[in-house]
Amino acid sequence: xxxxxxxxxxxxxxxxxxxxxxxxxxxxxxxxxxxxxxxxxxxxxxxxxxxxxxxxxxxxxxxxxxxxxxxxxxxxxxxxxxxxxxxxxxxxxxxxxxxxxxxxxxxxxxxxxxxxxxxxxxxxxxxxxxxxxxxxxxxxxxxxxxxxxxxxxxxxxxxxxxxxxxxxxxxxxxxxxxxxxxxxxxxxxxxxxxxxxxxxxxxxxxxxxxxxxxxxxxxxxxxxxxxxxxxxxxxxxxxxxxxxxxxxxxxxxxxxxxxxxxxxxxxxxxxxxxxxxxxxxxxxxxxxxxxxxxxxxxxxxxxxxxxxxxxxxxxxxxxxxxxxxxxxxxxxxxxxxxxxxxxxxxxxxxxxxxxxxxxxxxxxxxxxxxxxxxxxxxxxxxxxxxxxxxxxxxxxxxxxxxxxxxxxxxxxxxxxxxxxxxxxxxxx
Ligand code: S3P
Numbered sequence: 371x372x373x374x375x376x377x378x379x380x381x382x383x384x385x386x387x388x389x390x391x392x393x394x395x396x397x398x399x400x401x402x403x404x405x406x407x408x409x410x411x412x413x414x415x416x417x418x419x420x421x422x423x424x425x426x427x428x429x430x431x432x433x434x435x436x437x438x439x440x441x442x443x444x445x446x447x448x449x450x451x452x453x454x455x456x457x458x459x460x461x462x463x464x465x466x467x468x469x470x471x472x473x474x475x476x477x478x479x480x481x482x483x484x485x486x487x488x489x490x491x492x493x494x495x496x497x498x499x500x501x502x503x504x505x506x507x508x509x510x511x512x513x514x515x516x517x518x519x520x521x522x523x524x525x526x527x528x529x530x531x532x533x534x535x536x537x538x539x540x541x542x543x544x545x546x547x548x549x550x551x552x553x554x555x556x557x558x559x560x561x562x563x564x565x566x567x568x569x570x571x572x573x574x575x576x577x578x579x580x581x582x583x584x585x586x587x588x589x590x591x592x593x594x595x596x597x598x599x600x601x602x603x604x605x606x607x608x609x610x611x612x613x614x615x616x617x618x619x620x621x622x623x624x625x626x627x628x629x630x631x632x633x634x635x636x637x638x639x640x641x642x643x644x645x646x647x648x649x650x651x652x653x654x655x656x657x658x659x660x661x662x663x664x665x666x667x668x669x670x671x672x673x674x675x676x677x678x679x680x681x682x683x684x685x686x687x688x689x690x691x692x693x694x695x696x697x698x699x700x701x702x703x704x705x706x707x708x709x710x711x712x713x714x715x716x717x718x719x720x721x722x723x724x725x726x727x728x729x730x731x732x733x734x735x736x737x738x739x740x741x742x743x744x745x746x747x748x749x750x751x752x753x754x755x756x757x758x759x760x761x762x763x764x765x766x767x768x769x770x771x772x773x774x775x776x777x778x779x780x781x782x783x784x785x786x787x788x789x790x791x792x793x794x795x796x797x798x
Contacts, residue, residue, distance in 0.1 A: 371762065371771040371788075378615030378662075379766075379794040385603045387412040387596035388624050389783050390534070390562050391653065393420045393462050395594040396440065397470055398570045400429040401545065402589035403444025409437045409595045415781045419458035423467055426451040427476070437596075445546065445589075450476040454514065457482040459709060459753075459782050462535055464513060465494050469539030471517045472503035473546055480515040485709050485753060487513050493531075494539045501525045501543055501551075524549035524585060531704060532677040534559040534628075541583055545572060548586040555579045557674035560628045565652060566594065597655045598623035602784045604632050604682045605759045606794070610660035611641045612692055612767045615798060619659040626653055631671075631679030633658065635686055639666040639693060668695030672733075676701050681708075684716050684760040690725060690736045691767065699733035706731075709782075710752035719761060722747050723768075741768060748773040755782040766791070 392412040397420065399406035411417060421431050421438070427448040430441040442448075455478050457463040464480055468491070471478045481487075491513060495505045504518040524547050529536055532555050541563050544551035557579065564581060567574050569592045573584035603620040610618035625633075625647060636643045641663045647656035666689055671679070676699075679686065683699055690697040705712040717727045717734060724742050728735045749772050751758035758777055765772035780787050 371765060374766050374791055374795055375769045375771060376798050377795045378798050379609055379613055379791070380615070380617050380796045381794050382619040382621055383606065383790055383794060384621050385598040385606070385623060385790070386414065386784055386786065388599040389414070389416060389601070390462065390560055391566070391594065391596050391624070392417045393460070393466065394538070394562055394566050395596065396420045396424050396431070397466055397542065398566055398589060399440035399591065400424040400427065400442050400448070401445045401470070401474070402570055402591045403442055404591040406440045406591040407434070407437065407593040408440060409593065411437045411596050412599065412783070414783055414785050415458055416460040416463065416783060419456065419460045420463045423455045423457065423463060426453070426455055445474045448474055448476065451478050454479040454481045457486055459483050459485055459779070461486065461489050461709070464489070464491070464515065465535040465539045466542055468494055468505065468515050468517060469498060469542035472498050472501070472505065472520065472522065473543040475519050475521065476517070477519050478517050480517070481513055489513070490707055491515055493533065493536050497525060497527045497536070497540055498543055500527065501547070503543065522547045524551040526552045528554040529556060532557045532559040533704070534563070537581065538563040541567060541574070541581070544583050544585045545589070546585060551583045551585060553581045555581070557677060558628050559677040560626070562626070562653070569594070569652070597653050599783070600624050600629050600632065601681045603658060604685050605763055605787070606790070607632065607636065607643070607658060607660040608685045608688055609763045609766060611636065611663050612688060614662055617659070617661045618794060619657055621657045622648070622655055623658055624653050625656045628678055631675050632682045632686065634675065635669050635671060635679065636660065638669050639689060641666055664692065666693040668693045668697050670698045672700035680704060681756060684712055684756050685763065687716050687720060687736060688760060688764055688767070690738050691741050696735050696737040698735040700730065701732055703732040709754040710757065712754070712757065715752045715754060715757045719749055719757065722749070723764065743768065743770060748775065750775050751777065751779060753779045755779045755784065759784065759787055762787070
Protein backbone atom coordinates (compact mmCIF):
# COMPACT_ATOMS: atom_id res chain seq x y z
CA UNK A 371 0.00 0.00 0.00
CA UNK A 372 2.95 2.35 0.68
CA UNK A 373 3.78 2.64 -3.04
CA UNK A 374 0.33 4.14 -3.66
CA UNK A 375 0.97 7.21 -1.48
CA UNK A 376 1.76 10.69 -2.84
CA UNK A 377 0.39 9.78 -6.26
CA UNK A 378 -2.41 10.76 -8.55
CA UNK A 379 -4.46 8.17 -10.41
CA UNK A 380 -4.81 8.50 -14.13
CA UNK A 381 -5.83 6.35 -17.06
CA UNK A 382 -8.32 3.89 -18.48
CA UNK A 383 -9.12 0.55 -16.93
CA UNK A 384 -11.60 -2.29 -17.10
CA UNK A 385 -12.87 -3.62 -13.80
CA UNK A 386 -13.62 -7.33 -13.22
CA UNK A 387 -16.88 -8.88 -14.36
CA UNK A 388 -20.13 -8.22 -12.54
CA UNK A 389 -20.48 -10.48 -9.52
CA UNK A 390 -24.29 -10.73 -9.58
CA UNK A 391 -24.32 -11.58 -13.29
CA UNK A 392 -21.53 -14.15 -12.94
CA UNK A 393 -23.36 -16.03 -10.14
CA UNK A 394 -26.56 -16.07 -12.15
CA UNK A 395 -24.89 -17.16 -15.38
CA UNK A 396 -23.50 -20.25 -13.62
CA UNK A 397 -26.82 -21.14 -12.01
CA UNK A 398 -29.04 -20.54 -15.03
CA UNK A 399 -26.62 -22.36 -17.36
CA UNK A 400 -26.62 -25.30 -14.93
CA UNK A 401 -30.39 -25.63 -15.32
CA UNK A 402 -30.29 -25.63 -19.14
CA UNK A 403 -29.43 -28.97 -20.80
CA UNK A 404 -26.42 -28.48 -23.07
CA UNK A 405 -23.52 -26.08 -23.37
CA UNK A 406 -23.55 -22.42 -22.32
CA UNK A 407 -20.58 -20.09 -22.37
CA UNK A 408 -19.79 -17.37 -19.85
CA UNK A 409 -17.44 -14.74 -21.27
CA UNK A 410 -15.43 -12.45 -18.96
CA UNK A 411 -16.85 -13.82 -15.68
CA UNK A 412 -15.68 -12.49 -12.33
CA UNK A 413 -13.03 -14.91 -11.07
CA UNK A 414 -13.17 -14.40 -7.33
CA UNK A 415 -13.77 -16.29 -4.10
CA UNK A 416 -17.54 -15.68 -4.24
CA UNK A 417 -18.04 -16.85 -7.81
CA UNK A 418 -15.72 -19.84 -7.37
CA UNK A 419 -18.02 -20.85 -4.51
CA UNK A 420 -21.00 -20.86 -6.87
CA UNK A 421 -18.99 -22.76 -9.49
CA UNK A 422 -18.05 -25.46 -6.96
CA UNK A 423 -21.69 -25.79 -5.81
CA UNK A 424 -22.87 -26.28 -9.40
CA UNK A 425 -20.15 -28.89 -9.93
CA UNK A 426 -21.35 -30.74 -6.83
CA UNK A 427 -24.78 -31.03 -8.47
CA UNK A 428 -23.25 -32.73 -11.52
CA UNK A 429 -22.53 -29.83 -13.87
CA UNK A 430 -19.23 -29.72 -15.75
CA UNK A 431 -17.59 -26.30 -15.81
CA UNK A 432 -14.37 -25.91 -17.76
CA UNK A 433 -12.10 -22.87 -17.99
CA UNK A 434 -11.69 -21.49 -21.53
CA UNK A 435 -9.44 -18.64 -22.69
CA UNK A 436 -12.35 -16.18 -22.48
CA UNK A 437 -14.19 -17.58 -19.48
CA UNK A 438 -16.13 -20.76 -18.74
CA UNK A 439 -17.88 -23.48 -20.70
CA UNK A 440 -20.81 -24.83 -18.67
CA UNK A 441 -22.00 -28.27 -19.73
CA UNK A 442 -25.19 -29.32 -17.96
CA UNK A 443 -27.00 -32.66 -18.13
CA UNK A 444 -30.20 -30.63 -17.65
CA UNK A 445 -32.07 -29.84 -14.47
CA UNK A 446 -33.79 -33.24 -14.40
CA UNK A 447 -30.41 -35.00 -14.14
CA UNK A 448 -28.84 -32.83 -11.46
CA UNK A 449 -28.13 -34.81 -8.29
CA UNK A 450 -28.54 -34.14 -4.61
CA UNK A 451 -24.98 -33.56 -3.36
CA UNK A 452 -23.52 -36.08 -0.92
CA UNK A 453 -21.78 -33.39 1.18
CA UNK A 454 -22.92 -29.93 2.34
CA UNK A 455 -22.73 -27.22 -0.32
CA UNK A 456 -20.21 -24.62 0.89
CA UNK A 457 -21.02 -21.06 -0.17
CA UNK A 458 -18.03 -19.36 1.47
CA UNK A 459 -18.81 -15.68 2.13
CA UNK A 460 -21.44 -15.41 -0.59
CA UNK A 461 -24.98 -14.51 0.46
CA UNK A 462 -26.07 -14.47 -3.18
CA UNK A 463 -24.91 -18.08 -3.61
CA UNK A 464 -26.61 -19.23 -0.41
CA UNK A 465 -29.96 -17.58 -1.10
CA UNK A 466 -30.24 -18.24 -4.83
CA UNK A 467 -29.02 -21.81 -4.40
CA UNK A 468 -31.72 -22.48 -1.80
CA UNK A 469 -34.41 -21.44 -4.29
CA UNK A 470 -32.75 -23.47 -7.04
CA UNK A 471 -32.42 -26.68 -4.96
CA UNK A 472 -36.03 -26.40 -3.75
CA UNK A 473 -37.20 -25.72 -7.32
CA UNK A 474 -35.58 -28.79 -8.84
CA UNK A 475 -36.77 -31.02 -5.99
CA UNK A 476 -33.40 -32.05 -4.58
CA UNK A 477 -32.18 -32.25 -1.02
CA UNK A 478 -29.10 -30.48 0.25
CA UNK A 479 -27.52 -28.76 3.19
CA UNK A 480 -26.10 -25.30 2.51
CA UNK A 481 -23.38 -23.89 4.73
CA UNK A 482 -20.90 -21.01 4.60
CA UNK A 483 -18.21 -19.12 6.49
CA UNK A 484 -18.63 -17.34 9.85
CA UNK A 485 -20.29 -14.31 8.23
CA UNK A 486 -22.77 -16.44 6.24
CA UNK A 487 -23.63 -18.33 9.40
CA UNK A 488 -24.95 -15.05 10.86
CA UNK A 489 -26.95 -13.86 7.87
CA UNK A 490 -30.75 -14.05 7.97
CA UNK A 491 -32.27 -16.75 5.78
CA UNK A 492 -35.83 -16.55 7.16
CA UNK A 493 -36.46 -13.98 4.41
CA UNK A 494 -36.25 -16.79 1.84
CA UNK A 495 -37.57 -19.60 4.02
CA UNK A 496 -40.98 -17.96 4.57
CA UNK A 497 -41.96 -17.40 0.91
CA UNK A 498 -40.34 -20.67 -0.23
CA UNK A 499 -42.39 -22.52 2.39
CA UNK A 500 -45.49 -20.81 1.03
CA UNK A 501 -44.60 -22.52 -2.26
CA UNK A 502 -44.44 -25.86 -0.44
CA UNK A 503 -40.67 -26.10 0.06
CA UNK A 504 -39.36 -27.84 3.19
CA UNK A 505 -36.55 -25.85 4.73
CA UNK A 506 -34.94 -26.01 8.17
CA UNK A 507 -32.68 -23.30 9.60
CA UNK A 508 -30.67 -22.92 12.76
CA UNK A 509 -32.88 -21.06 15.27
CA UNK A 510 -35.37 -20.76 12.40
CA UNK A 511 -33.19 -18.00 10.94
CA UNK A 512 -29.57 -18.86 10.11
CA UNK A 513 -27.55 -21.40 8.08
CA UNK A 514 -27.05 -24.32 7.87
CA UNK A 515 -29.98 -24.39 5.46
CA UNK A 516 -31.41 -27.89 5.17
CA UNK A 517 -33.65 -28.43 2.17
CA UNK A 518 -35.74 -31.61 1.82
CA UNK A 519 -37.45 -32.83 -1.31
CA UNK A 520 -40.90 -31.35 -1.90
CA UNK A 521 -43.29 -30.53 -4.67
CA UNK A 522 -43.81 -26.79 -5.13
CA UNK A 523 -46.69 -24.66 -6.36
CA UNK A 524 -46.54 -21.14 -7.82
CA UNK A 525 -46.53 -18.14 -5.51
CA UNK A 526 -48.04 -14.70 -5.40
CA UNK A 527 -45.81 -12.72 -3.08
CA UNK A 528 -45.35 -9.09 -2.12
CA UNK A 529 -41.80 -8.67 -0.84
CA UNK A 530 -41.48 -6.68 2.40
CA UNK A 531 -38.04 -5.35 1.32
CA UNK A 532 -36.51 -4.75 -2.10
CA UNK A 533 -34.06 -7.65 -2.31
CA UNK A 534 -32.75 -9.12 -5.54
CA UNK A 535 -31.56 -12.18 -3.65
CA UNK A 536 -35.03 -12.98 -2.31
CA UNK A 537 -36.65 -12.19 -5.66
CA UNK A 538 -34.15 -14.39 -7.52
CA UNK A 539 -34.51 -17.27 -5.06
CA UNK A 540 -38.27 -17.23 -5.70
CA UNK A 541 -37.83 -17.03 -9.46
CA UNK A 542 -35.44 -20.00 -9.37
CA UNK A 543 -37.93 -21.95 -7.26
CA UNK A 544 -40.80 -21.13 -9.62
CA UNK A 545 -39.01 -21.85 -12.90
CA UNK A 546 -40.22 -25.43 -13.36
CA UNK A 547 -43.51 -25.20 -11.46
CA UNK A 548 -46.55 -25.19 -13.76
CA UNK A 549 -48.45 -21.91 -13.39
CA UNK A 550 -47.83 -18.23 -12.83
CA UNK A 551 -45.68 -16.94 -9.98
CA UNK A 552 -46.18 -13.24 -9.36
CA UNK A 553 -43.65 -11.29 -7.29
CA UNK A 554 -44.20 -7.67 -6.32
CA UNK A 555 -41.28 -5.50 -5.17
CA UNK A 556 -41.65 -2.38 -3.00
CA UNK A 557 -39.15 -0.69 -5.35
CA UNK A 558 -36.98 -2.15 -8.08
CA UNK A 559 -33.91 -4.11 -6.98
CA UNK A 560 -31.26 -5.30 -9.44
CA UNK A 561 -33.02 -7.01 -12.35
CA UNK A 562 -30.28 -9.27 -13.74
CA UNK A 563 -32.31 -12.42 -13.07
CA UNK A 564 -35.28 -11.09 -15.04
CA UNK A 565 -33.12 -10.03 -18.02
CA UNK A 566 -31.02 -13.19 -18.02
CA UNK A 567 -33.85 -15.69 -17.50
CA UNK A 568 -35.53 -14.25 -20.59
CA UNK A 569 -32.26 -14.91 -22.48
CA UNK A 570 -32.25 -18.50 -21.21
CA UNK A 571 -35.79 -18.94 -22.55
CA UNK A 572 -37.95 -18.53 -19.44
CA UNK A 573 -41.42 -17.04 -19.86
CA UNK A 574 -40.99 -13.94 -17.71
CA UNK A 575 -42.41 -10.44 -17.91
CA UNK A 576 -42.08 -7.30 -15.83
CA UNK A 577 -44.69 -4.60 -15.42
CA UNK A 578 -43.51 -1.78 -13.19
CA UNK A 579 -42.84 -3.46 -9.80
CA UNK A 580 -44.54 -6.73 -10.68
CA UNK A 581 -42.68 -9.72 -12.10
CA UNK A 582 -44.65 -12.59 -13.62
CA UNK A 583 -43.01 -15.93 -14.31
CA UNK A 584 -45.02 -18.52 -16.19
CA UNK A 585 -43.30 -21.65 -14.91
CA UNK A 586 -42.93 -25.12 -16.34
CA UNK A 587 -40.83 -24.30 -19.39
CA UNK A 588 -37.34 -25.79 -19.82
CA UNK A 589 -34.44 -23.34 -20.11
CA UNK A 590 -32.20 -23.47 -23.16
CA UNK A 591 -28.44 -22.88 -23.04
CA UNK A 592 -27.24 -19.34 -23.72
CA UNK A 593 -24.00 -17.42 -24.01
CA UNK A 594 -23.55 -14.68 -21.43
CA UNK A 595 -21.10 -11.79 -21.83
CA UNK A 596 -20.43 -10.36 -18.38
CA UNK A 597 -19.91 -6.57 -18.25
CA UNK A 598 -17.68 -4.85 -15.67
CA UNK A 599 -19.08 -4.52 -12.16
CA UNK A 600 -20.16 -0.98 -11.27
CA UNK A 601 -19.81 -1.92 -7.59
CA UNK A 602 -16.07 -2.50 -8.17
CA UNK A 603 -15.77 0.57 -10.43
CA UNK A 604 -17.22 2.61 -7.55
CA UNK A 605 -13.94 2.45 -5.59
CA UNK A 606 -11.95 3.89 -8.48
CA UNK A 607 -14.57 6.54 -9.30
CA UNK A 608 -14.61 7.82 -5.72
CA UNK A 609 -10.80 7.73 -5.58
CA UNK A 610 -10.58 9.82 -8.78
CA UNK A 611 -13.12 12.31 -7.39
CA UNK A 612 -11.23 12.81 -4.11
CA UNK A 613 -7.56 12.59 -5.12
CA UNK A 614 -5.98 15.76 -6.57
CA UNK A 615 -4.78 15.38 -10.18
CA UNK A 616 -6.74 12.19 -10.80
CA UNK A 617 -8.75 11.31 -13.91
CA UNK A 618 -9.95 7.70 -14.33
CA UNK A 619 -12.11 6.17 -17.05
CA UNK A 620 -13.68 2.77 -16.45
CA UNK A 621 -14.56 1.02 -19.69
CA UNK A 622 -17.19 -1.61 -20.42
CA UNK A 623 -19.04 -1.30 -17.14
CA UNK A 624 -22.69 -2.20 -16.55
CA UNK A 625 -24.90 0.90 -16.57
CA UNK A 626 -28.04 -1.07 -15.68
CA UNK A 627 -30.52 1.45 -14.15
CA UNK A 628 -31.13 -0.83 -11.17
CA UNK A 629 -27.42 -0.62 -10.28
CA UNK A 630 -26.36 2.86 -11.36
CA UNK A 631 -27.44 4.89 -8.31
CA UNK A 632 -23.82 5.88 -7.66
CA UNK A 633 -23.85 7.91 -10.87
CA UNK A 634 -26.96 9.76 -9.65
CA UNK A 635 -25.20 10.57 -6.36
CA UNK A 636 -22.00 11.79 -8.02
CA UNK A 637 -24.09 13.98 -10.33
CA UNK A 638 -26.17 15.21 -7.36
CA UNK A 639 -22.92 16.23 -5.66
CA UNK A 640 -21.77 18.02 -8.85
CA UNK A 641 -18.74 15.80 -9.23
CA UNK A 642 -16.93 15.93 -12.57
CA UNK A 643 -18.30 12.71 -14.03
CA UNK A 644 -19.12 11.72 -17.61
CA UNK A 645 -21.06 8.66 -18.71
CA UNK A 646 -20.79 7.38 -22.27
CA UNK A 647 -23.19 4.53 -23.08
CA UNK A 648 -21.78 2.10 -25.66
CA UNK A 649 -24.49 -0.55 -25.88
CA UNK A 650 -28.12 -0.67 -24.78
CA UNK A 651 -29.19 -4.18 -25.72
CA UNK A 652 -29.60 -6.61 -22.80
CA UNK A 653 -27.46 -5.23 -19.99
CA UNK A 654 -26.68 -1.60 -20.89
CA UNK A 655 -22.93 -1.01 -20.96
CA UNK A 656 -20.69 2.05 -21.19
CA UNK A 657 -17.69 4.00 -19.99
CA UNK A 658 -17.61 6.21 -16.91
CA UNK A 659 -15.02 8.93 -16.39
CA UNK A 660 -14.46 10.62 -13.02
CA UNK A 661 -12.13 13.60 -12.56
CA UNK A 662 -10.86 15.16 -9.32
CA UNK A 663 -13.45 17.57 -7.90
CA UNK A 664 -12.26 19.66 -4.93
CA UNK A 665 -15.72 20.82 -3.80
CA UNK A 666 -18.83 18.68 -3.72
CA UNK A 667 -22.42 19.28 -2.61
CA UNK A 668 -23.78 17.21 0.28
CA UNK A 669 -26.24 14.41 -0.50
CA UNK A 670 -29.44 13.01 0.96
CA UNK A 671 -30.30 9.56 -0.26
CA UNK A 672 -33.29 7.40 0.66
CA UNK A 673 -36.25 5.48 -0.76
CA UNK A 674 -36.07 3.89 -4.20
CA UNK A 675 -32.50 5.08 -4.76
CA UNK A 676 -31.15 2.86 -1.96
CA UNK A 677 -31.52 -0.57 -3.66
CA UNK A 678 -29.81 0.97 -6.72
CA UNK A 679 -26.61 1.63 -4.76
CA UNK A 680 -26.87 -0.52 -1.65
CA UNK A 681 -23.37 -2.02 -2.01
CA UNK A 682 -21.78 1.38 -2.76
CA UNK A 683 -22.85 3.14 0.45
CA UNK A 684 -19.58 2.51 2.35
CA UNK A 685 -17.41 4.00 -0.41
CA UNK A 686 -19.89 6.85 -1.10
CA UNK A 687 -19.58 7.88 2.55
CA UNK A 688 -15.99 8.98 1.86
CA UNK A 689 -17.33 11.71 -0.42
CA UNK A 690 -18.40 13.56 2.74
CA UNK A 691 -14.69 14.45 2.99
CA UNK A 692 -15.13 17.02 0.19
CA UNK A 693 -18.76 18.00 0.57
CA UNK A 694 -19.92 21.46 1.59
CA UNK A 695 -22.72 20.10 3.78
CA UNK A 696 -23.75 16.96 5.63
CA UNK A 697 -24.48 13.73 3.77
CA UNK A 698 -27.46 11.63 4.82
CA UNK A 699 -28.37 8.00 4.13
CA UNK A 700 -31.85 6.74 5.20
CA UNK A 701 -34.02 3.69 4.44
CA UNK A 702 -30.89 1.55 4.34
CA UNK A 703 -31.48 -0.79 7.30
CA UNK A 704 -30.55 -3.63 4.90
CA UNK A 705 -26.91 -2.54 5.33
CA UNK A 706 -27.04 -4.06 8.79
CA UNK A 707 -27.54 -7.53 7.26
CA UNK A 708 -24.68 -7.57 4.76
CA UNK A 709 -21.29 -9.33 5.12
CA UNK A 710 -21.05 -7.33 8.33
CA UNK A 711 -23.29 -4.60 9.82
CA UNK A 712 -22.05 -1.97 7.38
CA UNK A 713 -23.68 0.96 9.21
CA UNK A 714 -21.72 0.04 12.36
CA UNK A 715 -18.52 -0.70 10.45
CA UNK A 716 -18.59 2.59 8.48
CA UNK A 717 -19.33 4.63 11.62
CA UNK A 718 -16.76 2.88 13.82
CA UNK A 719 -13.94 3.08 11.28
CA UNK A 720 -14.54 6.55 9.78
CA UNK A 721 -15.02 8.11 13.24
CA UNK A 722 -11.31 7.37 13.75
CA UNK A 723 -10.58 9.96 11.02
CA UNK A 724 -12.73 12.81 12.33
CA UNK A 725 -15.91 12.00 10.37
CA UNK A 726 -18.84 12.89 12.65
CA UNK A 727 -21.93 10.72 12.53
CA UNK A 728 -25.48 10.78 13.78
CA UNK A 729 -26.57 7.16 13.67
CA UNK A 730 -30.10 5.99 12.80
CA UNK A 731 -31.32 2.43 12.69
CA UNK A 732 -31.62 2.77 8.91
CA UNK A 733 -28.62 4.96 8.11
CA UNK A 734 -26.67 8.01 9.27
CA UNK A 735 -25.85 11.66 8.73
CA UNK A 736 -22.15 12.35 8.32
CA UNK A 737 -20.05 15.48 8.15
CA UNK A 738 -16.37 16.26 8.43
CA UNK A 739 -14.41 19.29 9.57
CA UNK A 740 -10.97 18.00 8.74
CA UNK A 741 -9.76 14.54 7.90
CA UNK A 742 -7.08 13.28 10.30
CA UNK A 743 -5.93 10.10 11.98
CA UNK A 744 -4.35 9.86 15.37
CA UNK A 745 -0.98 8.11 15.37
CA UNK A 746 -0.97 4.37 16.05
CA UNK A 747 -4.69 3.78 15.44
CA UNK A 748 -5.39 0.58 13.55
CA UNK A 749 -8.31 -0.23 11.29
CA UNK A 750 -10.76 -3.11 11.23
CA UNK A 751 -11.95 -4.49 7.91
CA UNK A 752 -14.46 -6.88 9.53
CA UNK A 753 -13.54 -9.44 6.84
CA UNK A 754 -15.82 -7.40 4.57
CA UNK A 755 -14.44 -6.70 1.09
CA UNK A 756 -16.30 -3.44 0.65
CA UNK A 757 -15.21 -2.03 4.02
CA UNK A 758 -11.57 -3.00 3.39
CA UNK A 759 -11.49 -1.39 -0.08
CA UNK A 760 -13.14 1.76 1.34
CA UNK A 761 -10.35 1.99 3.93
CA UNK A 762 -7.66 1.50 1.29
CA UNK A 763 -9.11 4.35 -0.81
CA UNK A 764 -9.24 6.54 2.30
CA UNK A 765 -5.59 5.82 3.08
CA UNK A 766 -4.60 6.82 -0.45
CA UNK A 767 -6.67 10.01 -0.30
CA UNK A 768 -4.91 10.92 2.97
CA UNK A 769 -1.46 9.77 1.75
CA UNK A 770 -1.25 7.65 4.85
CA UNK A 771 -0.91 3.86 4.55
CA UNK A 772 -3.41 2.38 6.98
CA UNK A 773 -2.84 -0.54 9.26
CA UNK A 774 -5.83 -2.75 8.38
CA UNK A 775 -6.20 -5.97 10.36
CA UNK A 776 -6.85 -8.30 7.42
CA UNK A 777 -7.07 -7.50 3.72
CA UNK A 778 -7.67 -11.05 2.41
CA UNK A 779 -11.40 -10.49 1.85
CA UNK A 780 -10.62 -8.26 -1.17
CA UNK A 781 -10.60 -11.61 -3.01
CA UNK A 782 -14.36 -11.88 -2.53
CA UNK A 783 -15.16 -9.44 -5.32
CA UNK A 784 -12.04 -7.70 -6.68
CA UNK A 785 -8.88 -9.83 -6.40
CA UNK A 786 -6.89 -7.42 -8.65
CA UNK A 787 -7.83 -4.28 -6.74
CA UNK A 788 -4.31 -3.46 -5.55
CA UNK A 789 -2.84 -4.27 -8.99
CA UNK A 790 -5.39 -2.00 -10.71
CA UNK A 791 -4.55 0.84 -8.32
CA UNK A 792 -0.87 0.31 -9.06
CA UNK A 793 -1.56 0.37 -12.82
CA UNK A 794 -3.42 3.70 -12.54
CA UNK A 795 -0.87 5.31 -10.23
CA UNK A 796 1.20 8.20 -11.61
CA UNK A 797 3.70 10.34 -9.75
CA UNK A 798 1.94 13.36 -8.31
C1 S3P B 1 -27.20 -9.13 -4.75
C2 S3P B 1 -28.22 -8.43 -4.16
C3 S3P B 1 -28.02 -7.48 -3.07
C4 S3P B 1 -26.57 -7.06 -2.93
C5 S3P B 1 -25.64 -8.23 -3.03
C6 S3P B 1 -25.80 -8.93 -4.37
C7 S3P B 1 -27.54 -10.06 -5.85
O1 S3P B 1 -28.43 -8.09 -1.85
O2 S3P B 1 -26.35 -6.36 -1.74
O3 S3P B 1 -24.30 -7.80 -2.91
O4 S3P B 1 -26.64 -10.46 -6.62
O5 S3P B 1 -28.72 -10.42 -5.97
P1 S3P B 1 -29.99 -8.08 -1.35
O6 S3P B 1 -30.78 -8.80 -2.35
O7 S3P B 1 -29.97 -8.80 -0.04
O8 S3P B 1 -30.36 -6.65 -1.21
